[in-house]
Amino acid sequence: NAGVTQTPKFRILKIGQSMTLQCAQDMNHNYMYWYRQDPGMGLKLIYYSVGAGITDKGEVPNGYNVSRSTTEDFPLRLELAAPSQTSVYFCASSTPGFRASPLHFGNGTRLTVT
Protein backbone atom coordinates (compact mmCIF):
# COMPACT_ATOMS: atom_id res chain seq x y z
CA ASN A 1 0.00 0.00 0.00
CA ALA A 2 1.67 3.21 -1.17
CA GLY A 3 -1.05 5.40 0.40
CA VAL A 4 -1.29 8.86 -1.18
CA THR A 5 1.31 9.56 -3.86
CA GLN A 6 2.03 13.05 -5.15
CA THR A 7 4.14 14.02 -8.14
CA PRO A 8 6.29 15.96 -8.74
CA LYS A 9 8.03 16.62 -5.40
CA PHE A 10 9.42 19.96 -6.52
CA ARG A 11 8.68 22.30 -9.40
CA ILE A 12 9.67 25.80 -10.45
CA LEU A 13 7.29 27.64 -12.78
CA LYS A 14 7.52 30.95 -14.53
CA ILE A 15 4.66 33.41 -14.17
CA GLY A 16 1.89 32.56 -16.61
CA GLN A 17 2.90 28.93 -17.12
CA SER A 18 0.51 26.11 -16.36
CA MET A 19 0.97 22.73 -14.76
CA THR A 20 -0.85 19.81 -13.24
CA LEU A 21 -0.04 18.42 -9.80
CA GLN A 22 -0.76 14.72 -9.69
CA CYS A 23 -2.28 12.84 -6.78
CA ALA A 24 -3.14 9.16 -6.59
CA GLN A 25 -4.29 6.95 -3.73
CA ASP A 26 -4.52 3.16 -3.57
CA MET A 27 -6.65 2.84 -0.43
CA ASN A 28 -10.00 2.97 -2.24
CA HIS A 29 -10.87 6.14 -0.35
CA ASN A 30 -13.89 7.98 -1.70
CA TYR A 31 -12.89 11.44 -0.46
CA MET A 32 -9.89 13.36 -1.76
CA TYR A 33 -8.66 16.86 -0.93
CA TRP A 34 -6.15 19.47 -2.02
CA TYR A 35 -4.62 21.82 0.55
CA ARG A 36 -1.94 24.46 0.24
CA GLN A 37 0.45 25.39 3.02
CA ASP A 38 2.23 28.73 2.83
CA PRO A 39 5.48 29.11 4.81
CA GLY A 40 4.81 29.11 8.54
CA MET A 41 1.08 28.91 7.97
CA GLY A 42 -1.72 26.40 8.30
CA LEU A 43 -3.36 24.34 5.61
CA LYS A 44 -5.97 25.97 3.41
CA LEU A 45 -8.50 23.81 1.55
CA ILE A 46 -8.48 24.42 -2.20
CA TYR A 47 -10.88 21.79 -3.58
CA TYR A 48 -12.27 18.49 -2.46
CA SER A 49 -14.12 15.56 -3.98
CA VAL A 50 -16.58 13.14 -2.37
CA GLY A 51 -16.29 10.62 -5.18
CA ALA A 52 -15.58 10.16 -8.87
CA GLY A 53 -17.25 12.85 -10.94
CA ILE A 54 -18.00 15.14 -7.98
CA THR A 55 -15.87 18.11 -6.90
CA ASP A 56 -16.49 21.16 -4.75
CA LYS A 57 -14.70 24.37 -3.81
CA GLY A 58 -12.88 24.83 -0.56
CA GLU A 59 -11.60 28.01 1.12
CA VAL A 60 -9.19 29.20 -1.61
CA PRO A 61 -10.22 27.79 -5.03
CA ASN A 62 -9.38 30.79 -7.24
CA GLY A 63 -6.67 30.07 -9.80
CA TYR A 64 -7.08 26.29 -9.60
CA ASN A 65 -9.12 23.58 -11.27
CA VAL A 66 -9.66 19.94 -10.44
CA SER A 67 -11.22 16.85 -11.93
CA ARG A 68 -12.03 13.41 -10.51
CA SER A 69 -12.57 10.93 -13.29
CA THR A 70 -11.55 7.90 -11.19
CA THR A 71 -11.62 7.00 -7.49
CA GLU A 72 -7.82 6.81 -7.43
CA ASP A 73 -6.76 10.10 -9.07
CA PHE A 74 -7.38 13.74 -8.21
CA PRO A 75 -5.18 16.10 -10.26
CA LEU A 76 -4.91 19.83 -9.48
CA ARG A 77 -4.48 22.19 -12.41
CA LEU A 78 -2.87 25.66 -12.30
CA GLU A 79 -3.67 27.51 -15.51
CA LEU A 80 -1.81 30.84 -15.22
CA ALA A 81 0.74 30.53 -12.45
CA ALA A 82 1.22 33.57 -10.22
CA PRO A 83 3.80 34.25 -7.46
CA SER A 84 0.96 34.05 -4.92
CA GLN A 85 0.66 30.34 -5.75
CA THR A 86 4.14 29.63 -4.42
CA SER A 87 3.37 27.10 -1.71
CA VAL A 88 3.56 23.48 -0.63
CA TYR A 89 0.59 21.55 -1.94
CA PHE A 90 -0.72 18.53 -0.03
CA CYS A 91 -3.18 16.01 -1.35
CA ALA A 92 -5.13 13.95 1.16
CA SER A 93 -7.74 11.23 1.18
CA SER A 94 -10.24 9.84 3.65
CA THR A 95 -13.06 7.36 3.83
CA PRO A 96 -15.87 8.73 5.97
CA GLY A 97 -19.01 6.69 6.25
CA PHE A 98 -21.73 8.16 8.42
CA ARG A 99 -19.02 9.91 10.44
CA ALA A 100 -15.95 11.96 9.54
CA SER A 101 -12.61 10.16 9.43
CA PRO A 102 -8.93 11.24 9.54
CA LEU A 103 -7.10 12.59 6.52
CA HIS A 104 -4.19 10.64 5.03
CA PHE A 105 -1.72 13.04 3.45
CA GLY A 106 0.74 12.66 0.62
CA ASN A 107 4.30 13.94 0.96
CA GLY A 108 3.54 17.22 -0.76
CA THR A 109 4.64 19.12 -3.86
CA ARG A 110 6.78 22.22 -3.31
CA LEU A 111 5.94 24.76 -6.01
CA THR A 112 7.80 28.00 -6.66
CA VAL A 113 6.47 30.56 -9.14
CA THR A 114 8.97 33.24 -10.23
Place this chain on the structure above:
Amino acid sequence: GENVEQHPSTLSVQEGDSAVIKCTYSDSASNYFPWYKQELGKRPQLIIDIRSNVGEKKDQRIAVTLNKTAKHFSLHITETQPEDSAVYFCAATLNTGGFKTIFGAGTRLFVKA
Protein backbone atom coordinates in the same frame (compact mmCIF):
# COMPACT_ATOMS: atom_id res chain seq x y z
CA GLY B 1 -18.06 28.97 6.65
CA GLU B 2 -16.06 27.32 9.41
CA ASN B 3 -13.18 29.22 10.97
CA VAL B 4 -10.66 27.68 13.35
CA GLU B 5 -8.41 29.81 15.53
CA GLN B 6 -5.38 28.33 17.29
CA HIS B 7 -3.19 29.66 20.11
CA PRO B 8 -0.38 30.11 20.81
CA SER B 9 1.47 30.29 17.50
CA THR B 10 4.73 29.37 19.23
CA LEU B 11 5.28 27.48 22.48
CA SER B 12 8.57 26.72 24.17
CA VAL B 13 8.73 24.34 27.13
CA GLN B 14 11.38 22.53 29.13
CA GLU B 15 11.66 18.80 28.69
CA GLY B 16 9.32 17.07 31.13
CA ASP B 17 6.91 20.01 31.36
CA SER B 18 3.39 20.00 29.96
CA ALA B 19 2.25 21.81 26.82
CA VAL B 20 -1.26 23.03 26.09
CA ILE B 21 -2.56 24.24 22.74
CA LYS B 22 -6.01 25.78 22.45
CA CYS B 23 -8.41 26.09 19.53
CA THR B 24 -11.82 27.59 18.92
CA TYR B 25 -14.21 26.94 16.07
CA SER B 26 -17.10 28.96 14.74
CA ASP B 27 -19.59 26.51 13.19
CA SER B 28 -21.61 24.54 15.72
CA ALA B 29 -22.24 21.91 13.01
CA SER B 30 -18.60 20.76 13.28
CA ASN B 31 -18.56 17.40 15.01
CA TYR B 32 -15.10 15.90 14.52
CA PHE B 33 -11.87 17.46 15.78
CA PRO B 34 -8.57 15.88 14.74
CA TRP B 35 -5.07 17.00 15.72
CA TYR B 36 -2.12 16.62 13.38
CA LYS B 37 1.62 16.77 14.00
CA GLN B 38 3.93 17.97 11.27
CA GLU B 39 7.68 17.55 11.57
CA LEU B 40 9.94 19.78 9.52
CA GLY B 41 9.64 19.01 5.80
CA LYS B 42 7.19 16.19 6.38
CA ARG B 43 3.48 15.65 5.87
CA PRO B 44 0.93 16.20 8.65
CA GLN B 45 0.05 13.03 10.55
CA LEU B 46 -2.89 12.38 12.86
CA ILE B 47 -1.99 12.08 16.54
CA ILE B 48 -5.40 12.09 18.22
CA ASP B 49 -9.00 13.00 17.46
CA ILE B 50 -12.24 13.58 19.32
CA ARG B 51 -15.88 13.56 18.32
CA SER B 52 -18.55 15.95 19.51
CA ASN B 53 -20.27 13.37 21.71
CA VAL B 54 -17.14 12.97 23.86
CA GLY B 55 -15.65 15.49 26.30
CA GLU B 56 -12.16 14.07 26.71
CA LYS B 57 -9.89 11.47 25.16
CA LYS B 58 -6.44 10.25 26.20
CA ASP B 59 -3.71 8.34 24.46
CA GLN B 60 -0.63 7.86 26.64
CA ARG B 61 0.96 11.33 27.08
CA ILE B 62 -1.56 13.08 24.83
CA ALA B 63 -5.07 14.17 25.72
CA VAL B 64 -7.70 16.27 24.01
CA THR B 65 -10.65 18.02 25.62
CA LEU B 66 -13.75 19.45 23.95
CA ASN B 67 -16.23 22.02 25.23
CA LYS B 68 -19.06 22.07 22.69
CA THR B 69 -20.95 24.86 24.38
CA ALA B 70 -17.98 27.21 24.24
CA LYS B 71 -16.72 25.77 20.92
CA HIS B 72 -13.28 25.22 22.44
CA PHE B 73 -10.98 22.24 22.19
CA SER B 74 -7.48 21.76 23.52
CA LEU B 75 -4.48 19.46 23.16
CA HIS B 76 -2.50 18.54 26.27
CA ILE B 77 0.92 16.90 26.06
CA THR B 78 2.43 15.76 29.35
CA GLU B 79 6.06 14.86 30.13
CA THR B 80 7.23 16.49 26.93
CA GLN B 81 10.26 15.08 25.14
CA PRO B 82 12.54 16.67 22.51
CA GLU B 83 10.94 14.47 19.83
CA ASP B 84 7.63 16.23 20.54
CA SER B 85 9.12 19.33 18.89
CA ALA B 86 7.05 19.95 15.75
CA VAL B 87 4.14 22.01 14.43
CA TYR B 88 0.74 20.96 15.73
CA PHE B 89 -2.50 21.70 13.88
CA CYS B 90 -6.00 21.52 15.21
CA ALA B 91 -8.86 21.05 12.78
CA ALA B 92 -12.63 20.92 12.66
CA THR B 93 -14.69 18.79 10.29
CA LEU B 94 -18.27 19.46 9.30
CA ASN B 95 -20.65 17.89 6.82
CA THR B 96 -21.98 20.38 4.28
CA GLY B 97 -23.09 17.84 1.73
CA GLY B 98 -19.60 16.37 2.05
CA PHE B 99 -17.08 16.20 4.90
CA LYS B 100 -14.80 19.23 4.90
CA THR B 101 -11.87 19.71 7.29
CA ILE B 102 -10.70 23.23 8.17
CA PHE B 103 -7.37 23.73 9.91
CA GLY B 104 -6.05 26.18 12.46
CA ALA B 105 -2.88 28.14 11.70
CA GLY B 106 -0.64 25.82 13.72
CA THR B 107 1.48 25.95 16.87
CA ARG B 108 5.22 25.50 16.69
CA LEU B 109 6.27 23.58 19.81
CA PHE B 110 9.90 23.63 20.97
CA VAL B 111 10.89 21.22 23.72
CA LYS B 112 14.24 22.18 25.24
CA ALA B 113 16.39 19.39 26.61
